[in-house]
């Protein structure tokens with residue numbers, strides 16, 4: 547089964563209403579690859595604003611994070627039911643910026659992923675190694691450990707998209723080579739085959755993230771196990787359209 551190409555735009559903590567309106571209008575007016583699935587993740591404060599302004603039915607809105615408890619006394623968090631209330635069907639979880647800056651453990655990320663999936667929210671689950679881990683030759687072992695923590699919690703992978711984002715490539719302009727990315731994507735797929743099952747390995751989309759831009763996306767998109775991208779900085783720019791269309 548061919549996996550549908552998937553492109554996510556992670557706006558991170560960027561944009562005001564004016565900026566976001568311009569980004570959304572650019573997407574509204576663009577010709578987007580009809581075979582690509584596209585989601586954009588604005589800051590939580592603007593989820594509804596972006597959704598209301600989005601007129602291109604090809605594009606869905608995602609949260610950048612969601613909590614693992616129902617509504618209640620959890621200051622600063624947002625709940626699955628609040629996402630559902632706005633008609634949001636996706637969330638990113640386990641981004642390295644949250645793991646590293648905010649101390650989210652593998653177990654916490656896995657628990658939030660389970661909670662979101664159990665309650666009908668699809669998840670872009672992120673993994674990826676630091677520069678030190680890569681230099682120590684431990685990239686694959688590291689990513690496999692992150693996967694193992696997730697696999698302990700979840701059994702249904704149907705609504706999971708994996709994003710491999712090496713930390714040294716995020717926001718640095720140092721994109722992974724297509725060989726480096728393909729090697730880890732293939733390792734993730736073979737881990738899924740061995741530890742979950744063949745169908746999940748075959749069907750799960752594995753995205754690459756880290757300094758993807760209009761120039762490097764086409765070559766990366768040709769790799770067998772790269773099923774799309776999770777884009778940071780370039781998703782705020784008009785070139786995001788070229789990245790969405792990189793498989794055309």
Ligand SMILES: O=C(CO)COP(=O)(O)O
Nearest residue numbers: 556716717756757778779
């Ligand atoms: O972290 C990323 C997407 O989640 C990648 O960010 P950049 O594309 O800015 O490197």
